[in-house]
Amino acid sequence: MNSRLVIKRLTLLILVLGMAGMAGWLLFQDKRDPGPEAAAPAAAQRVAVVNGVTVLTLDAATQAQSGIRTEPLSVASFQPETVAYGSVLDVQPLIDLRARYFSALADAGTARALLAASRQEYERSRLLYQDDQNVSLKTYQAVRAAYLSDQARADAAAIAAQSIQAALRQQFGATLGRWALDSRSTECARLLDRRDVVLRVTVPPGADSEAPARIQISANDNRRLPAYLVSPSPQSDPVIQGSAFMYRVAAPIATGTTIVAYLPAAGQTTRGTRIPAGAVVWYGGQPWVYLQIHSERFGRYPLAQKAPMPGGYFVTQGFKAGDRVVVSGAQLLLSEELRPQGGSSAGSQDPDGDSI
Numbered sequence: 001m002n003s004r005l006v007i008k009r010l011t012l013l014i015l016v017l018g019m020a021g022m023a024g025w026l027l028f029q030d031k032r033d034p035g036p037e038a039a040a041p042a043a044a045q046r047v048a049v050v051n052g053v054t055v056l057t058l059d060a061a062t063q064a065q066s067g068i069r070t071e072p073l074s075v076a077s078f079q080p081e082t083v084a085y086g087s088v089l090d091v092q093p094l095i096d097l098r099a100r101y102f103s104a105l106a107d108a109g110t111a112r113a114l115l116a117a118s119r120q121e122y123e124r125s126r127l128l129y130q131d132d133q134n135v136s137l138k139t140y141q142a143v144r145a146a147y148l149s150d151q152a153r154a155d156a157a158a159i160a161a162q163s164i165q166a167a168l169r170q171q172f173g174a175t176l177g178r179w180a181l182d183s184r185s186t187e188c189a190r191l192l193d194r195r196d197v198v199l200r201v202t203v204p205p206g207a208d209s210e211a212p213a214r215i216q217i218s219a220n221d222n223r224r225l226p227a228y229l230v231s232p233s234p235q236s237d238p239v240i241q242g243s244a245f246m247y248r249v250a251a252p253i254a255t256g257t258t259i260v261a262y263l264p265a266a267g268q269t270t271r272g273t274r275i276p277a278g279a280v281v282w283y284g285g286q287p288w289v290y291l292q293i294h295s296e297r298f299g300r301y302p303l304a305q306k307a308p309m310p311g312g313y314f315v316t317q318g319f320k321a322g323d324r325v326v327v328s329g330a331q332l333l334l335s336e337e338l339r340p341q342g343g344s345s346a347g348s349q350d351p352d353g354d355s356i
Contacts, residue, residue, distance in 0.1 A: 108157035
């Protein structure tokens, strides 16, 4: 009887010890494997702020799928510029004056030919009349009147041509006037074909009164184009105060288009860094660029104190040659940065920083 009781008690003890061992093993396993709930905070560190810089982490596969491409920044030289404004001139009046001038030349040529003939007839009649009046006085007077009339027409035709020349100089200056009055002028031919257009650029008061021979201009698409000095403008813009100059540019820009001119200012050339235009994104009302600070990390940096230059911007602070800037996919990085962490769409923002 006692042996059965001992066996029962041993069996019960073994069961209790087994359950305790199982509970301990399960607790140990739970500590080793925290599960998806505990792992979530670590995965959420996709966007972080490090020393005031927003840093986005993307693995290589995501970068390749998104088309992220970087380039090293290069050293650039920049000459200070003066910004001026102007517009594309209407050259139709020049074309009309040119046509009138050549018509006046034809009239003047005809008048001179008639004058030469009537002069000869007048001289012959005068000699005959003086030689014992071999022609009548009436005939001599008629020939003389015709001669004087032809002379007056020739003078009027010459004055008309001179007036058109003066009108061209008054409206377009001596250089454009000379081009227009030369039937073989290649410069005028380019204007007539709209391969070139004429600009009137007004240099603001206080700037260098000497117009540069070559400037940069931009119109609707902000693309810079070279423009070349023609002459001082004989007429000023009634809206913009300053000294006006005529430039020509090889682009079919629409007449009346307002343009921005960049005039190189006197002074030393500054060395800095060129930021490609494709690297710039706008957020919160200001421009930013992404730099690759690690193979899988990208920092967003403000683009302050920039100066426009062909194909991008010139900066002297905050960036250095060799920094790898994102030139393709920067907008995707911004969208990824602003995407809510955890997948919820609540409180997301558009690229300009406004809540949506």
